[in-house]
Amino acid sequence: MSTDFQQARASLGARLRELRAEITGRDLATRLGWTQSKVSKLETGRQTATAADLKAWADATGHPTAADELQARLQGLESHSRSWRRQLRAGHRPVQDALTVEYERSTELRAWEGSMIVGLLQTPDYARAIFTRYAELHRSPRDIEDAVRARMRRQDMLYQQGRTFHIVMWEAALYSGVCPPTVLSAQLDRLVGVIGLDTVRLGIVPLGAQVAIPPGPGFWLYDERLTIVEDWHAELWLDDPDSLTVYRRVWDALADSAVYGASAHRLLARARAHLDLA
Structure with a gap:
């Protein structure tokens, strides 16, 4: 909080x-x-x-x-603090729709995620697994399929010119067993394809990388006007200059430790090989 x-x-x-x-x-x-x-x-x-x-x-x-x-x-x-208990009274679909509005209002978006694949890059099966886990946690209405469809529609923005996405993830997210191995395998393949998009810059922080700051909760930066931070009990919607400055510094620090392009490909291939051996 x-x-x-x-x-x-x-x-x-x-x-x-x-x-x-x-x-x-x-x-x-x-x-x-x-x-x-x-x-x-x-x-x-x-x-x-x-x-x-x-x-x-x-x-x-x-x-x-x-x-x-x-x-x-x-x-x-x-x-500033939007509790999941209140947000999810009507299910996950309305939350997805509210986020889509913020995406549409933005041209330059930055994300950090250390525990799972970011929603914007998820496959339908992976998203379904995530929504199911959170519905169980919060005892919220199970509008899983509506939520998945809303999240998939938002991914159309990845192919629109005039908007860029700078996404940084921790390598641990590639191994997180939040879904069946076959689903995770397809999800890793999806990330390989994303690296080639001209609207996306995907960086991965290797597990052994030196980092300037400990990796913390996932968050998105929408231009220079809004940060949304996700915690277990609530989302924090922060628009004051001091908070925006802090989260931009955090993002810059983690992005500096990430690898991109061919090096990111190698990390994805390593995670894929680990699944094949499991």
Whole structure:
């Protein structure tokens, strides 16, 4: 979770505490039918309130007109941290559609991924395996086929002039057993073909390479305006200059350790041979 997000949540908690000034936390919990610990966590920024929580708080503290202000603060929080629990209520397809909008708005895109093949380069079978694993993790609606189709349609952008993709992956992603071996084999073949596209520059950081910074979570940079970072609990959508600068530095550092062209081909061939021997 980002420092900016934590600070914003703490600020919201402080505002909630101001509204409660005339009654005790225990009394408020009783009025709302909550535990006193929930009141405390919301006020100290250790728990994110829901929209319903904020309206109930405003009403119960005698400040119903503060509800709109609190909702605006919450929307500011969610613009940076988008929990998977909320995003996936309607399944994975809407999330894919939202990402497609950001791709369409961008001309120069950069990605880092250390644990799996990036979505933009996935085969349908590989994507199906990934969506299935995440649906199981988040207990989300299983709109797997709709999500796969949405992801495959987005790959049409790889063949459009005027847009470039600079993708860097860790070699470990080539071996990650998130799908059956036959699916991974076809996926590696797909990457070999991608290297020849004039809109894509694919780099792979070898396992033994010296890196200027430890490889971290996967993220995309959309031009110089937005970074989307993927974590287990949420996506972080960051558009402030300081965050964008940090993630660009991270990407540059990892890209400097990557190999390209024929050297990347050799790493793919090594991973393919490993599968054949397994």
